[in-house]
Amino acid sequence: MADSERFSAPGCWAACTKFGRTPKGILLLAEIILCLVILICFIASTSAYFSLSVVEMILAAVFFVIYMCDLSTRIQIINWPWSDFFRGLVAAILYLIISIVVLVERGNNSKIVAGVMGLIASGLFGFDAYITFPLRQQRHAPAPTDPADGPV
Template sequence: MADSERLSAPGCWLACTGFLRTKKGLFLCAEIILCLVVLICFSASTSAYSSLSVIEMIFAAVLFVFYMCDLHSKISFINWPWTDFFRAFIAAILYLITSIVVLVDGKGSFKIAAGVLGIFATLLFGCDAYFTFPLKQQRHTAAPTDPTDGP
């Protein structure tokens, strides 16, 4: 497939829908949507915590595009599994802290909704971090113990 065909609109749509069928694509899409909903709830409540949702939504969208366009295999100086793991792990921790603070403050229905959705975001980012943990993916196979057919 030529580069011009891959970058065309139908090719981009096929790459997007093809990546959305993977587990990583589903996680990143769900993270983007949930960050957008939490951002709307924080913005409606005039809360100062909306920057977390913006930053995490941008990070998830950038990684979505990188994985969808297969750019992660072309840029080899970045360790993508560890980068993705730390992004999701730090997001889970930050969402947990922010959600607890918002729920303890709890003034306004949008803040409470954002806090509850932040707990869901914590779980989503935590699951993403768990499934992308790089050391879990490195499986060692046992060396063959059968005698070789040799002289």
């Protein structure tokens, strides 16, 4: 597929739907939607913890576009697997901390819902970090053990 076809409206939509059906695409879309729900709950409760949801929603959308347009193979300056891993790890830790703080504060119902959703988001981002861990994906083939497979 040529670049002009990929970035035209039908080509872009096809690339979006193709990546959106992959496990990583579904995970990133779920992160974006969950961050949006948490953001709405925090805004409804007039809480000051909504900035994490905004930042993580934007970062998940950026990584979705990068993977969808296959920019991770074109832009070699940034190590995308490690960047994606640290994004997920930091989000999981921060959502866990903020959710515990929000649930301990005991605010109104929307704040409690945001705290529970934050715990779910912490698990989702943690799972994302787990499956994108770069060293986990770089497993090497086992060394040959049969003498016939070795050097002659």
